[in-house]
Amino acid sequence: MTLIDLANPTKFLSLTARVLPWLAGATAILLLIGFYQAAMAPDDYQQGATAKIMFVHVPNAWLAMFVWGVMSIAALGTLVWRHPLADVAAKAAVPIGAAFTFLALVTGSLWGRPMWGTYWEWDARMTSVLILFLMYLGLMALWRAVDDPSRAARAAAVLTLVGAINLPIIKFSVDWWNTLHQPAAVLRMGGTSLDKAFLIPLLVMAVGFSLLFVTLHLAAMRNEILRRRVRSLQMMQASQQAA
Amino acid sequence: MRLSGRHIDCIRGGREVFFGLDFEASSGQALAVVGPNGSGKTSLLRLIAGLLVPAGGSVSLEGGEAELTLPEQSHYLGHRDAMKPALSVAENLSFWRDFLGGAAGDLGRCLSAVGLAHATHLPAAYLSAGQRRRLSIARLLVVRRPVWLLDEPTSALDTAGQDLFVGVMREHLAGGGIIVAATHSPLGIETRELRMGGGK
Amino acid sequence: MTALAALIRRDIKIALRVGGGALIGVLFFLTVTVLMPFAIGPDLALLTRLGPAILWLGALLASLLTLDRLFTADHEDGSLDLIVMGRAPLELACAAKALAHWLAAGVPLIVATPVLGLLLNLDATATSAVALTLLVGTPALTFTGMIGAALAVTLHRGGLLLAVLVLPLSIPVLIFGVAASQAAITGPLSFGTPFSILCALSLVSLVVGPFAAAASLRHGLD
Numbered sequence: 294m295t296l297i298d299l300a301n302p303t304k305f306l307s308l309t310a311r312v313l314p315w316l317a318g319a320t321a322i323l324l325l326i327g328f329y330q331a332a333m334a335p336d337d338y339q340q341g342a343t344a345k346i347m348f349v350h351v352p353n354a355w356l357a358m359f360v361w362g363v364m365s366i367a368a369l370g371t372l373v374w375r376h377p378l379a380d381v382a383a384k385a386a387v388p389i390g391a392a393f394t395f396l397a398l399v400t401g402s403l404w405g406r407p408m409w410g411t412y413w414e415w416d417a418r419m420t421s422v423l424i425l426f427l428m429y430l431g432l433m434a435l436w437r438a439v440d441d442p443s444r445a446a447r448a449a450a451v452l453t454l455v456g457a458i459n460l461p462i463i464k465f466s467v468d469w470w471n472t473l474h475q476p477a478a479v480l481r482m483g484g485t486s487l488d489k490a491f492l493i494p495l496l497v498m499a500v501g502f503s504l505l506f507v508t509l510h511l512a513a514m515r516n517e518i519l520r521r522r523v524r525s526l527q528m529m530q531a532s533q534q535a536a
Numbered sequence: 537m538r539l540s541g542r543h544i545d546c547i548r549g550g551r552e553v554f555f556g557l558d559f560e561a562s563s564g565q566a567l568a569v570v571g572p573n574g575s576g577k578t579s580l581l582r583l584i585a586g587l588l589v590p591a592g593g594s595v596s597l598e599g600g601e602a603e604l605t606l607p608e609q610s611h612y613l614g615h616r617d618a619m620k621p622a623l624s625v626a627e628n629l630s631f632w633r634d635f636l637g638g639a640a641g642d643l644g645r646c647l648s649a650v651g652l653a654h655a656t657h658l659p660a661a662y663l664s665a666g667q668r669r670r671l672s673i674a675r676l677l678v679v680r681r682p683v684w685l686l687d688e689p690t691s692a693l694d695t696a697g698q699d700l701f702v703g704v705m706r707e708h709l710a711g712g713g714i715i716v717a718a719t720h721s722p723l724g725i726e727t728r729e730l731r732m733g734g735g736k
Numbered sequence: 737m738t739a740l741a742a743l744i745r746r747d748i749k750i751a752l753r754v755g756g757g758a759l760i761g762v763l764f765f766l767t768v769t770v771l772m773p774f775a776i777g778p779d780l781a782l783l784t785r786l787g788p789a790i791l792w793l794g795a796l797l798a799s800l801l802t803l804d805r806l807f808t809a810d811h812e813d814g815s816l817d818l819i820v821m822g823r824a825p826l827e828l829a830c831a832a833k834a835l836a837h838w839l840a841a842g843v844p845l846i847v848a849t850p851v852l853g854l855l856l857n858l859d860a861t862a863t864s865a866v867a868l869t870l871l872v873g874t875p876a877l878t879f880t881g882m883i884g885a886a887l888a889v890t891l892h893r894g895g896l897l898l899a900v901l902v903l904p905l906s907i908p909v910l911i912f913g914v915a916a917s918q919a920a921i922t923g924p925l926s927f928g929t930p931f932s933i934l935c936a937l938s939l940v941s942l943v944v945g946p947f948a949a950a951a952s953l954r955h956g957l958d
Contacts, residue, residue, distance in 0.1 A: 439890055441550065448887050448955070455883055456905070467907070469911065532551065618813055618817070619813065620815075634739060
């Protein structure tokens, strides 16, 4: 089966139906190993056990940006190649990416609480993640605001690519803004160099969460394809009854 | 010059409007697109105008200017008039002349040809629906483009306006132009007919 | 070239004649600036310190809200179809419309800044700094906002959704605009650095905005 066959939604459905249980299994195993290793890892000398939230926070933050990258590639698929599955891939990824971003915010906030004394401090990295979250929400609103799926896909594709271009600019600006207003930044998250004991669990968690994204994404894409089929059938029924 | 479409498929909003359509029109010919509502008459015109992308097939113009695309050699007269109420009649027309690339200085003649010379400096807001339609027709005159895509062109016009427009269309065809018009009623000129099916 | 000049001239004419157009933006700017002391309190020292930020926020919101109709007005009366069929590339046509909008709606904001600076107890240095950063930064706001304005054509409704989409993209301009103003006033940092970054942001938006807007419009007309 060649790669181009994947473009066919029916083939995609049958392929993912076979692959998905294995992916789900692999995800579960990796995450279990990761959580176990994280629990077994030594406490940070400065932050104590709370530093272990990092094992969830860092992969989620990384995924938040990675998912936007996946959506950008899907956006190119929609605009440049008009690939049939690109629309579906883009739409399915948005809520998942938003969820990862939200988790990154929550875990980051909980991590920071013992250090800062507040649940939120406008530090550069967390603020960038917050803006990314707003952009995800805006994109979700855009998808819902347009009825016609193909027009929605194209509008969302443009916004996704514009967002992708702007993300480095926003990150740079927020970093700059932060140093301007807090010249005496004391504790930085993840600032200390990572010990090997921390690195392996972190990598396992990163791969585990990435697999989680792939699993959820493929499942969501399947649902979206089925949803569109229902819509087509309903439209055909409507035009038949009118005739 | 020949305008032709081959195996055109049109899908709008997930619904297949028409499938495998072929048509052809040569210099001096008018094609009347007829059919029930929803059969894709407007979609076909917008497709030729480049405002819609076909799901399959293609439209081409042979014998036109090689460096220009088909939309750049077409006039599209849709349901809406594309005239700004805040601008005067002359300002509206001169804008389209400048933007679409017509020769300078033809305004007065075009406005007289559609019977709007008396309203040249009045704000377009003061025109009636029929007069606005005539102003849109003046736009077709002020910039010369070989292909005219007309969507129910006579709908807002009174009898006098319709006679006027028949004259305008005849002149265009006599000059070697092509007309593709979606219409419910006879246009008043000789046309070949393209019948659109009942949709699907 | 006459085609684009004609487009700019037409848009400016309409903006100046139609009641809502350009000056409503200035009125909104004034209103927002006047609202701030009611929320913050008439403490002059505090207002002076917050002045550049208040003016920048007001200008940001004012340009965003006037951008709503940039393309939808032409879409509604069928002009957009014809603009797409013109000889000028759609990207340049979009850029021309944005330029016309900035001239008609953005420049008045800059002109209004000295007056509003008085309300916020800003001295001449501060006011000129803010006005200069607005001069350089409002094009970025317009050319970034036009992306949302183009998407609004597909949406058939702009308003709040438009703002939600465009505001995150405007954050860098806001950061550097205010920073440059502050630098000119208090000066722990040189004025040059944030100001040049602000110029760079405007230049980038001059390219990205029209391309993104044209892409949305082309696909949104289906």
